[in-house]
Every structure is written in C-alpha cells, then in structure tokens.
Amino acid sequence: MGGAVVREYRYIGKRIPPRDAFDKVTGIAPYVYDMELPGMLYVKLLQSTQPHARIKGIDYSKALSVSGVVAVATGRDFPFRIGIYVGDRDLLAIEKALWVGHPVAAVIAESPRAAEKALDLIEVDYEPLQPVFDPIEAMKPGAPLLHPDLGKYRISPAFKPRPGTNIANEFRLSKGDVDKGFSKASVVVEGEFSIPFMSHVYMETQAVIAHYKPNGYVDIWSSAQSPFSARYLLAMSLGMPVGRIRIHVPYVGGGFGGKAGLGWEPLAVMLSKKAGYRPVKLLFTRSEQMRLAPVVAGVKAWGKLGLDKEGRIVAYQARFIFDSGAFGDYTVNVSRTAGYACTGSYEVDNVECLSYAVYTNKIPTTALRGFGYPENHWVLERLIDMAAKKLGMDPAKVRSINLLKPGKSKTSTGARLREDAGDPQRVLEEVIGSLGWGREPSSTDKPWKIRAKGFALSVKGPSQPPDASSSAIIKFNEDGSVDVMVGTGNFGQGTVTSLAMIVAEEFGIPLDKVHVHEMRSTNDSAYTWQTVGSRGLFTDGSALLEAIKDAKSKIKRVASAVLRVSEDHLEIGDGKVYVKGKPWHYIPLERIVMGYLYENGNAIGGPIIGAGRHIAELNTFLDPETGQGTPTIFYTFGGTGVEVEVNVLTGEIKVVKAVQVFDIGKAINPLLVEGQMIGGFVMGQSRALYEELIFDEMGSVANPNLSFYYVARAKDMPDEWVLKIIETPQSDGPYGARGIGENVMIAVAPAIGNALYHGLSVDVRSLPLKAERVWRAIREQNPKLYKEALEAVKRSIRESYKKLREALVVAR
Amino acid sequence: MKVRFKVNGVEREIEVEPYELLADVLRERLGLKALKKGCWRGECGLCTILMDGEPVKSCIILAVEADGSEIYTVEGFSEDGRPSPLQESFIRNAGLQCGFCTPGFIVVGEYLARKPRISKEEVKYALSGTICRCTGYKQIVDAVLEAHQEYRKE
Amino acid sequence: MSSPYATLPEFEYARPSTLEEALKLLAKYGEEAKVLAGGVGLITFMLERLVSPRIVIDIKKIPELRRIEYTEGKGLVLGAAARISEITRYMDSNPRVREKYRALYEALSRIADLQIRNRATIGGNICEALPFMDSYAPLALFDAKLRIASVEGERETTITDFVKGPGFLDLAPNELLVSIELPDPPRESRSGFSKIVPAIEYSVASVAMLVANPVDPRSREVRIAVSAATPAPIRVREAEEVFRREGDIVDLLDAALDRMTSAIKELVIEDPYASAEYRLEMLKVQAYILFKRLLDSFLQERG
Numbered sequence A: 001m002g003g004a005v006v007r008e009y010r011y012i013g014k015r016i017p018p019r020d021a022f023d024k025v026t027g028i029a030p031y032v033y034d035m036e037l038p039g040m041l042y043v044k045l046l047q048s049t050q051p052h053a054r055i056k057g058i059d060y061s062k063a064l065s066v067s068g069v070v071a072v073a074t075g076r077d078f079p080f081r082i083g084i085y086v087g088d089r090d091l092l093a094i095e096k097a098l099w100v101g102h103p104v105a106a107v108i109a110e111s112p113r114a115a116e117k118a119l120d121l122i123e124v125d126y127e128p129l130q131p132v133f134d135p136i137e138a139m140k141p142g143a144p145l146l147h148p149d150l151g152k153y154r155i156s157p158a159f160k161p162r163p164g165t166n167i168a169n170e171f172r173l174s175k176g177d178v179d180k181g182f183s184k185a186s187v188v189v190e191g192e193f194s195i196p197f198m199s200h201v202y203m204e205t206q207a208v209i210a211h212y213k214p215n216g217y218v219d220i221w222s223s224a225q226s227p228f229s230a231r232y233l234l235a236m237s238l239g240m241p242v243g244r245i246r247i248h249v250p251y252v253g254g255g256f257g258g259k260a261g262l263g264w265e266p267l268a269v270m271l272s273k274k275a276g277y278r279p280v281k282l283l284f285t286r287s288e289q290m291r292l293a294p295v296v297a298g299v300k301a302w303g304k305l306g307l308d309k310e311g312r313i314v315a316y317q318a319r320f321i322f323d324s325g326a327f328g329d330y331t332v333n334v335s336r337t338a339g340y341a342c343t344g345s346y347e348v349d350n351v352e353c354l355s356y357a358v359y360t361n362k363i364p365t366t367a368l369r370g371f372g373y374p375e376n377h378w379v380l381e382r383l384i385d386m387a388a389k390k391l392g393m394d395p396a397k398v399r400s401i402n403l404l405k406p407g408k409s410k411t412s413t414g415a416r417l418r419e420d421a422g423d424p425q426r427v428l429e430e431v432i433g434s435l436g437w438g439r440e441p442s443s444t445d446k447p448w449k450i451r452a453k454g455f456a457l458s459v460k461g462p463s464q465p466p467d468a469s470s471s472a473i474i475k476f477n478e479d480g481s482v483d484v485m486v487g488t489g490n491f492g493q494g495t496v497t498s499l500a501m502i503v504a505e506e507f508g509i510p511l512d513k514v515h516v517h518e519m520r521s522t523n524d525s526a527y528t529w530q531t532v533g534s535r536g537l538f539t540d541g542s543a544l545l546e547a548i549k550d551a552k553s554k555i556k557r558v559a560s561a562v563l564r565v566s567e568d569h570l571e572i573g574d575g576k577v578y579v580k581g582k583p584w585h586y587i588p589l590e591r592i593v594m595g596y597l598y599e600n601g602n603a604i605g606g607p608i609i610g611a612g613r614h615i616a617e618l619n620t621f622l623d624p625e626t627g628q629g630t631p632t633i634f635y636t637f638g639g640t641g642v643e644v645e646v647n648v649l650t651g652e653i654k655v656v657k658a659v660q661v662f663d664i665g666k667a668i669n670p671l672l673v674e675g676q677m678i679g680g681f682v683m684g685q686s687r688a689l690y691e692e693l694i695f696d697e698m699g700s701v702a703n704p705n706l707s708f709y710y711v712a713r714a715k716d717m718p719d720e721w722v723l724k725i726i727e728t729p730q731s732d733g734p735y736g737a738r739g740i741g742e743n744v745m746i747a748v749a750p751a752i753g754n755a756l757y758h759g760l761s762v763d764v765r766s767l768p769l770k771a772e773r774v775w776r777a778i779r780e781q782n783p784k785l786y787k788e789a790l791e792a793v794k795r796s797i798r799e800s801y802k803k804l805r806e807a808l809v810v811a812r
Numbered sequence B: 001m002k003v004r005f006k007v008n009g010v011e012r013e014i015e016v017e018p019y020e021l022l023a024d025v026l027r028e029r030l031g032l033k034a035l036k037k038g039c040w041r042g043e044c045g046l047c048t049i050l051m052d053g054e055p056v057k058s059c060i061i062l063a064v065e066a067d068g069s070e071i072y073t074v075e076g077f078s079e080d081g082r083p084s085p086l087q088e089s090f091i092r093n094a095g096l097q098c099g100f101c102t103p104g105f106i107v108v109g110e111y112l113a114r115k116p117r118i119s120k121e122e123v124k125y126a127l128s129g130t131i132c133r134c135t136g137y138k139q140i141v142d143a144v145l146e147a148h149q150e151y152r153k154e
Numbered sequence C: 001m002s003s004p005y006a007t008l009p010e011f012e013y014a015r016p017s018t019l020e021e022a023l024k025l026l027a028k029y030g031e032e033a034k035v036l037a038g039g040v041g042l043i044t045f046m047l048e049r050l051v052s053p054r055i056v057i058d059i060k061k062i063p064e065l066r067r068i069e070y071t072e073g074k075g076l077v078l079g080a081a082a083r084i085s086e087i088t089r090y091m092d093s094n095p096r097v098r099e100k101y102r103a104l105y106e107a108l109s110r111i112a113d114l115q116i117r118n119r120a121t122i123g124g125n126i127c128e129a130l131p132f133m134d135s136y137a138p139l140a141l142f143d144a145k146l147r148i149a150s151v152e153g154e155r156e157t158t159i160t161d162f163v164k165g166p167g168f169l170d171l172a173p174n175e176l177l178v179s180i181e182l183p184d185p186p187r188e189s190r191s192g193f194s195k196i197v198p199a200i201e202y203s204v205a206s207v208a209m210l211v212a213n214p215v216d217p218r219s220r221e222v223r224i225a226v227s228a229a230t231p232a233p234i235r236v237r238e239a240e241e242v243f244r245r246e247g248d249i250v251d252l253l254d255a256a257l258d259r260m261t262s263a264i265k266e267l268v269i270e271d272p273y274a275s276a277e278y279r280l281e282m283l284k285v286q287a288y289i290l291f292k293r294l295l296d297s298f299l300q301e302r303g
C-alpha cells in the first residue's frame, strides 16, 4: 500500500447486517400496502379499452347506485396536466384515451369489492382515432399525434420536445468530426440493436394513501423514491403551497426507478378531495401495475464504430429511439442520458450520438435502474467485440487501449475525468482474470451443450440536475444516542445501514445507539432531491459527514469550557470527548450532548443538533447543440463477466458463472455491496434472457402477469460467483465511496451477448436472448453447429444402443 | 359461513363469505399483515403460508377451504419477539433488501430448513415459487442452508 | 389474460362429503355450478371474471376422490382430487411404482412450483383444458382411462378423446371426472418426460416417451405422446408404428420422428411465446434426447 496510512475502523468496511433486517424477517416492517386510516376509502381505476380515442361521454350513473360507492371521477374533474420534465400527463384521460389501459374514470368506495362492482357498470362512449404503435412510424410527418398541444406544455430547461410531432425529446451529442474519424478507420462495424419494453416488477405494486384535509393541508403516504420532488411537483401542479403538503414514506417494497419522481400522489389527493376530504387508498394489482403504471421504454438503436489498425477507436456514431409510450415522464431524461454517455468507459474524440424519446399509443414509461446506460452499453459493448474480431485483436486489448484515463481523459461530454475517479484498467484486469478469459471454457458431458465466456465493462454516474442537493440532521438523545434524519429512501439498497455506520464510527458509539427512523416524511426528514441514480450514499453521506462535523464542533465548544483546553486540542471518539493525547481526561458524550451540568448546578450548552448539506458544485447544464458540459458528480467503473452454457439444439441459456468487479472507492459495508452486485446481476440476467412485455394488435400489454412475463427465480441464478470490490477512493466521497446501486446490472446483457458471439459465433442484437431467438440465430448464422449437435445426439444414441446390446449378450 | 381453524397455534372461529380469499381474511380480519400480495394470482409466492405443515399460496385459496386446518404465517415463527434460527440466518446473510418478499421466503424457508435432508439444488428449486426482485437469491439460498445445518443439530 | 380485479365475484359454496351428493348438486345446478378441486385454476379464472358460477362445489372432502392406489397387474388409480404433491410423494415412497410411471412422475414433479403442487390436483390439471397442462402427454402415453360420472351413470374415456382443445372438454355440465386409471405399462419399459419452458411458466412443447425391450425387434415397443405444442394432447401412433418395421430400433428412429413431424405439423400452435416452427422442431429435438436418456437408463440398471 505504498506507505499510505491505513486507518483502522470500528464499523466502516465491516460486514454488518442491514439495520432493518429484524423488522423485515419478522414481518413487522410497514409498507404503504399495509396501511389503513380510519374512514379510509378505496379507489379503483377504469382502464381504456381503446388505444387512441376521443372520449365522447362517460355514463357512471349505474356505478353511483352501487351500495358503498361514494363518488366517481373522470378526466373532466381534473383538467390539467403534470409531469416531471414534460407536463404531458393527465390524472385521468382528458378528452382522449391514449393507450389500452389509460385510466378514464376512478371509482371511490367504502370497500374494494364495492369499487370493483361499480367499475363494471361504467359505460364509456369512445370515438376511435388512428393509433400509432411503432416509434419509427410515430416520428414520421403525418403520423397521428398523441399530444397536439405539446407546444403548450410546461417543459424543464434541459429538454427539447418538437411540437407538432410525437417527439417528446431530442438530444444530440457531438464532438470532433465523425466523418474524418471514420476515414482513418481500418475496420468499421455497424448494426441495429433493440431492447423490448419491460416491467420493473418491484414486488410492492404502486400504493398511495392521500388525505386532503378541509384545512388545506394534505397528508400523503406513498411507496415512493422521491418524496421531496413529488411534493414540489405536486404543489406546483395543484397550485398549493409546498409546506402544506406532507409526504410520508415508510418501507418501500422496491422501486428500481419506477417509483421515482411524481407517481400517483396527485390523483389520490384530488380523489380525496372529491370524496369529501376523506382519506383514499390507491393500490394496484399486478395486472394494473403492468397495464397502466409506467413501465420501461423499448429501444431501437443503431451504432457504428471505427477502429484504426492499432485498435484505437477513431469514431463512434449512434442513434437511440426510445419508445416512450403515451407520456414522457423520466424517459425523456433516460434517452438524453443514453445519448450523452454513449461512449461508455472509453475515450473517443469523434462522436455523434442522437437520441429521441417518442410518443406512441402504448403504456407510458419511466426510469429503470441504469437509466439509459444498459441501453447504450448494449450497443457499444457489443460493437467493440465485433470490431475487435474483425481486426483480429483481443477485445480485452481493444478496451484497454481505449479506456478513459483518470486525470487525463475527457469524457463524452468533454469534461475532464477527475484523477481519483477510479481505476478502470484494474477493473478490466480483474474481470478477465477472474473469468479466465483466454482459457477455453470447460466442456460439458452433453455434446449438444456448449460453454462460452464473455465480458463487458460499464460506467455510470447519477443523471441529476446540476442543483440537485441533499441535507442531513443529527440530534442527540439523553443517553448519548443519535437520531439521524436523512431523506434518502430505504428500499433495501443498504444506504441507511451505511449512514448509521458512519455516525457510529465518527462518534465511536455502538451501532445500536444510532437510530434512523423507518418513516421518512417531507416535514421531519432532511431534504434530499431524490433517491435515484445511485446517489444516496454519496450525496446524503456527504451531507451527513458535514452534519457530524457540525455537531462535533458544538460538542467541543462546550467541552472546551469544561475541560479548560482549546477546542483544537479536543478529540471525539469512543463515545467521549477527550483531550488529545490524554484520553483519560474526558467527558462521556451523554453528559454533554443535552447540556453540561456542573456540580454546583450551573449548566452550559444544550441539546446538540448537527446539520449538513451537499450540492454538486461544479456541474453544469449540457450545451443544447453539442451536449458538452459536466453532468455528474462521480462515475463508477465496473465490469461483468459470464460463463454460459448454451443448449445448441433448444437455444436455452444457463448462466453458470458470474463475475462482478466494481471500483466503488470504499465499501462502507461489503456485505451489502455484494448484495447489490448479486441482485443487480440477476436482474440484469433476467432482462437479458427473459423479460419482454408483449403487445397485441391494439397495443395492449398481452402478458400483464408473472406467468407470461417471466422474471428470474432462484433456480436461474448462476452456480458460481466471483465478486470483487476495488477501492480507489474519491476524495469528496464519504470515506472515499462512490455509488453502485445501478451499475451492477448494466454490463450483464452485453457480457452474455458477447459470450454467444465468441463461443458460438452467433451475433444476436435483440433482447431478450430468449431460447427461440438464440435457436434461430444458431440455425441461421451457424447451421453447422446445429447440425453437428444433432448428429452428436444421434451418434450417442447409437453408442448407447451398442453398449446396451453388448451388455445383454454378456448377461446371457 | 363459519370457519374454524388454528392460526399460529391459536384456535380461531370466524364468520366469512364463501367468496372471501384466505389471504384477505388472514390479513384484514386477523391482522396478519406480514403476509403480502405481489401478484394476486398464485405466481409470486409472497402470500405463502403453511397449511397443515405444507407451504401453499393463500391468494388462491378460499377462506372456507381452510376450515379445520392448521395455519402458520411469519408471525408464528418468532417466539416472544425473538427471531427463529432461520430468521437470524436471513439477518446474518443479508438475505433481504426491500423486505417485501421476505415473509414469503421465511415461510418456505422454515419448511425447507426443517426437513431432515435437503441439497442446495433442491433449495433453489423449492424457492422458485417465490419471487424476489432485489437480492438475486444467493443470500436467501445461503440463509436457508445455514439454518438447515442449525436445525439439524437440534 | 389478466384482469384488474382483487376480489372474487359472489357465489355460494358447497362441500359435499360423498360422490353422490356432489353429482346431485351438479345435476341441479348444471351450467351454473363450477367444481373446485385445488382451486389454482378456478380461483384465478374467477378473479379474471372468465367464469362467474352461482355455486362452487368443493370436491376435496370426498374420500373416494382422494385415492392413490397401485395394484400389481391392474395398475395405478388416482382419484381426481388427489393433489399433485400427494401423488409424487406416494411414488417417492414406492420407487417401483415411480419407475413404472416415470414419465408421469417427471411431469408432475415439475408442474409449477412447490406451493402450487401442494394444492393443484390431477383432475383439476386435466379439466383446466389448456394445451400446456403437464399431465396430458404422460396420461396419453400410459393409455390412461378417465372415469366420468353423473347422476345418470358412469362412462370411461381417454385423455385424447376427453381433451378437445383449449378450454374445450368432452364433459357435460352435470358430469364429474372421478378417477384416472393407468394400466400397468409393458414389462421392462422405461419412460420419461421433457418440456421446453422458454421464459414463461408453461411449456411450449412437451414430449413423453416410453421404450420397452429396445434390442428385441419382436417384443420392442415405443410410445410417443406430445402436448403443449398442439391444442390438445396427441398420441403419435403414426410414429410408433414405424418401430414395428424390420430393423434395429436405432435405424428406425429418424424415420419415426420424421413421421411424427409430418403427422402433427398442421396442428402446431403459433403465438407470441413460440412459433410453430420452433415448437415442432423442439418436439423432435426433445424426442431424440429423451430417447437417448431412456436407452441409458436401461444401461444404468444393468451396469
């Protein structure tokens, strides 16, 4: 370690189980799904049966006569639009229904049963309009328009919709001169790639309870990732003062980006008002979740990559068309991010990447863990392997030559990469080392099953506005324990545990003396912009460290008077404040944090509260023409390797070995970091191999359930795991740490795609790599392999038969 | 209709409609909120309970069908608020993240870990009727196997 | 399909304790009644409002319908309401029975998951009438007889006559499937089951196969049944017949499987989850691999 001083920590770096695990294994952890309020009503939404239609009338008189029904609302009740970046979304369809599933009416009733009965009695008169389902068709002039008023919607500064078209956002990254770049290339590869729509499948479906009170205050309980931005957007769109809205968030049953931004809170709030100021609960079944709540956009992409004869990338060009569905939501920003970060972990001087988010008459879409990076990596990381093969060079070598160099290189957006951004070269070495890249994969005992290896690298930082900020407050209790108030959400990523560990470490107190309340509320938790983009530990952790510093200096001020030494000579640790070098000269924290009492009854100080904050100081907007600027506070480098077993005859893929390597600066809690690496891998595997929302001819989701939309189960997980954490500390991260939550799934699909490419010489560019798709690719691209496998089976049948006959002869 | 059953060791008798689902009755009438629903139709396993000693999915069982049976939910495994050895093992191994699926896994896990013999491969398959979207399963499988060792010692 | 509903439609509930009582209720309510066995299918159908019966008749408490019995020479009798897990458990404790009906065992032990197998019944699986029900191919393979009863009397049928197509059974509203009888398979036979479940819960192509006396051209027998790829299960007799020709069994295999392909080609399902081309090829590929596995299992026992 080159003489560097390694500090011994009491908690940091230790494998500590999640703080909330007890609540979760015993089932006492509350989720919004579990909550009930006195007098609460239940909401049920009527879904459009038309993909694109004018709503001529809605007759709900029969529904109102069902016993237990309190009210029915339609789009006419809420004639305004909301949205995080593009204000395109209605609460209930206004005038037009935009997809099969679009909520057109809401029933509010005393019980779910009454609401469901009433739902069946509502009659809607539709005038069908021409729908458009394909994003490329939707971009063409003359295509049916979903949002003719796009030009009048409220738009956030970083976004560029094109009014009069279905383009919800257009982004362009342009650097150098691609034509000139390609003219220097020895090999050029290009290809079209696609990714289907998918569902987040967080296990707790959307759940929100809202109570609009007659005094003008609103209380909301929401299964949400971003209560503060939801509150702000809600206040703006409903014209209410921010401070009158309180959003409470208990445990959240998964989010993965799908519960970020503004969810169903506005509708619930308005329905509460409509129901005579009674609390209402909106809870989706899985089928509703997969037909009307935002899912993840499908992408059609194209990429072109040029290498010179040394393997250096001389130009890269890409185009991404995100099928946003009926609303833009986060997808406008996901598409923008895919564009500005299109060159991944590599330094490329000549780049042109275009990215669009396009409206179609399908279910709306939003963010997913990875936020545009899984999409752009699926293109780039596959193209690199294709180009390397064409050049006759090891793809690991090609990557090594082109990797970004911290302190030297400029990223795609032209910002210089900080010196302590991580060690991408080492990531690459660890991935190929652990995978045994270059060594033949082991063979199987079945001649029709082939093993193959592949890998890909990844990089990602949070995609947040430049002024995204966080804060933290800590306050002491009489027993010297600490209450931590942070805004970061708790959906199991482990941030809360890590934050508690930081507090325990800094004051040298036992971990169980640090309390983080399970319920976060906009009124009594410290502000954080959103819990997204793997930013929680970095930003809220930084704010927390500042709050700790603040509290420490307040403690020292009091202690300095008591111990009669200057503050500079005081130290805090082991639950004490003591004189440096004379630890026996101390005051226990519990005697000072609520005020110090002298023997004669005099008292000084008072309850200690520490406050801290964090804002990304040197970030910028991106240039609207070229996409250049500084968009992020850190980049985490990583890599994924896989060994897969492919059944050549059926196309089925089994992942036998997974390698995950990430340079996260510092693993505050390796146990939980590994949990992210494993969980993210399997989610990435699930997306790569199985997941796809299927649309019928009405653009309606045909598989809104977990039988026909398959997500990975325990039996699908890899047999062997290699998990490696590299720690190249980043000076402004808490203890040097960077985020990891999303990075873990980005490179999985390209790694598997590359394994097929190397091991079977088949090139599949569409996800998911479902058995039939792989089977078809093998038959079309490598028919010899298929034929040989079938022959091998037949041969082995003959061998078995021969043996059997011999055995019989012997027996006789 | 009257339903009489034993829930977490306690005899209960309640009046239900024939069309009420067992999961709803356990959650809403008996307050056993640890039980969750993630799919409403037998696919995700979050609503798993032990019924006469065997794991079943309570979202696709009528409450009236449970008449005369013995039922265990997560609430029945911890004694005096102390987690069971399996629950401890889930904590140690970090076999959970968001925790929404955890009650479902604990119920199947208790059933598996208490078997006289069980292999890793069997555990993987037996857990495949329950979905966890966060953990990637490895730490859950490890937790069950580790608890199995402990139960065997008992 | 799927629906937004979280509650069931309203219905009455009856729990007869004898077969006679159950049949009387069925006779009385006819189309307005629905039989409930494990409920795995019926309750989801009701949640989706595909059916809304006036009365649900729970047959689980009828002892006769829960039978699982094997008698040497007569075969295996399964009550319609015997649970999948009970059947596989019975077979696990009677390994000889398990090996006799290996294809059925392999199919049943891989239905859905642990929890569902603890509820679902063999009769419910048969009467759910969706192409991918895993009991179909093995029942066709073993020439299972289905006993159907009503107040008017009893009749016997086969799985291929009983299951007509998706959602379509040869079953009158007043009739009940009572039991399934599997005669003893040929002596010295081996059987197995194979399915493809490509990123969905259900099979898109299933094959059950039985081989007896493979090296003896006179006494050998090969049976093949398919399901999931076709709207209803099929016993592919055209392919089986090829093995009655002269020659070694391994020399006839290609011709038999080609015959299978041509015999069912027109019937194969095409949907977003698998093309007809893939399903058809998967039947063939699985048949080859299964055949090899069966030959090896003869060997293993000798070795």
Ligand SMILES: Cc1cc2nc3c(=O)[nH]c(=O)nc-3n(C[C@H](O)[C@H](O)[C@H](O)COP(=O)(O)OP(=O)(O)OC[C@H]3O[C@@H](n4cnc5c(N)ncnc54)[C@H](O)[C@@H]3O)c2cc1C
Pocket: A707, B041, B042, B043, C034, C035, C036, C037, C038, C039, C040, C041, C042, C043, C044, C059, C080, C081, C110, C111, C112, C113, C116, C119, C120, C121, C122, C123, C124, C125, C126, C127, C128, C132, C133, C134, C135, C175, C176, C177, C178, C201, C202, C203
């Ligand atoms: C998540 C999931 C996964 C699944 N995976 C598989 C799988 O891999 N393979 C597979 O084969 N199946 C699978 N299934 C389907 C499941 O196996 C069937 O739903 C189940 O076998 C039906 O049996 P049951 O006893 O629950 O039937 P029930 O739901 O009680 O009945 C089903 C139907 O049959 C009728 N019926 C039942 N018994 C009789 C009788 N004796 N006489 C006349 N009519 C009767 C009922 O009225 C109803 O219409 C899956 C189901 C789910 C929910």
Ligand code: FES
Pocket: B036, B037, B038, B039, B040, B041, B042, B043, B044, B045, B046, B047, B048, B057, B058, B059, B060
């Ligand atoms: S809610 Fe019962 S299995 Fe999903």
Ligand code: FES
Pocket: A203, A253, A254, A492, B096, B097, B098, B099, B100, B101, B102, B131, B132, B133, B134, B135
């Ligand atoms: S821990 Fe979140 S679903 Fe399992």
